[in-house]
Amino acid sequence: MLDEIRKQAAQAARELVEQAKPARGEIFVVGCSSSEMVGRRIGQGSSLEAAEAAFEGIYPVLQEAGIYLAAQCCEHLNRAIVVPRAALPAGAPVAWVIPQPKAGGSFAATAWKRLPDPVVVESIQGALGMDIGGTLIGMHLRPVAVPVRLTLSKIGEAGLICARTRPKLIGGARAVYTEE
Secondary structure, three states, rough: HHHHHHHHHHHHHHHHHHHHHOOOOOOOOOOHHHHHOOOOOOOOOOOHHHHHHHHHHHHHHHHHHHHEEEEOOOOOOOOOEEEEEEOOOOOOOOOOOOEEEEEEOOOHHHHHHHOOOEEEEEOOOOEEEEOOOOOOOOHEOOOEEEEOOOOOOOOOEEEEEEEEEOOOOOOOOOOOOOOO
């Protein structure tokens, strides 16, 4: 099962990057329920091994594309984000906490251990993202999120929803300036 999670996570990350075409240096948000990946209910069966497999599938794809991984913590850490310090603007405020499998989530704990110079921030504005298991990553994406359909709809047993973002459209052909 772990090898399948690794392969599916890599495939999903690759497809999302290919479809979204993010610029180098952009931020890719991942919310991941390891419980859901192994067929349990979110928060009820944390699996460090499943989280590590997903990380091992996703992270190399992002490294190759020059994109930063931002790992969303669970609600016990208010869905804070683990990210490499290099992804943040100079002077950006960081929080002090070390994610654990049952306080932050297994995926965030794995990211903390494996990302270069990891920090935790309360929020971030990612350009694209992957929600594995219904973790609700929308709060960490830029304001206009656009669903991206992949060939996969699950990683392990967890549902998969992906999105990219686009700039806000202000005005334009559909804008209305007077009431009729």
